[in-house]
Amino acid sequence: MGSLMVMSVKALGIALKLTFSRMNQFIYFQTWLFTVVVAVCCVMQINYLNRALYTFKTSVISPVYYVTFTTLTILASMIMFKDWDSQNASQIVTQLCGFVTIIYGTFLLHRSRDLESKPESESPVIAAPHPRPSSSKV
Numbered sequence: 001m002g003s004l005m006v007m008s009v010k011a012l013g014i015a016l017k018l019t020f021s022r023m024n025q026f027i028y029f030q031t032w033l034f035t036v037v038v039a040v041c042c043v044m045q046i047n048y049l050n051r052a053l054y055t056f057k058t059s060v061i062s063p064v065y066y067v068t069f070t071t072l073t074i075l076a077s078m079i080m081f082k083d084w085d086s087q088n089a090s091q092i093v094t095q096l097c098g099f100v101t102i103i104y105g106t107f108l109l110h111r112s113r114d115l116e117s118k119p120e121s122e123s124p125v126i127a128a129p130h131p132r133p134s135s136s137k138v
Helices: 002-020 029-055 058-081 089-116
Strands: none
Touching: 002 029, 002 058, 029 058, 058 089
16 A cells, blocks of 8 residues: 555656646546545555554564565556666666665564563573572571
8 A cells, every 4th residue: 555655646746746837737537546546545554554553563563564665665666657767787786785775674673672572581591599498497
């Protein structure tokens, strides 16, 4: 939903730019369609994000949402706007390396947060037993 919303906002932004330059785009059906898609995607995204946050911990939802959103937005941009047609191989490889860095960094942040939040009962360190009180009678 997020990637569709980004693409629709991009199209709506172009339509608004053309409208402000005295070429009204709101007479076309597509402009209204993009407006409706933005509104529906926004409401559905908030609804499902709230459901996920109610069910799972934020430390699980945030990285998964971020990586999925970024992946699908790049893919949608490639398909709809043919962003990579005008780029050479080194630019594409640079973008892919940046994308892999984002995914790996998000994974590391999530992993380190899990290691810090483990309770002591799951700790592998074994504590020395407490000495028993002496049972001598005085």
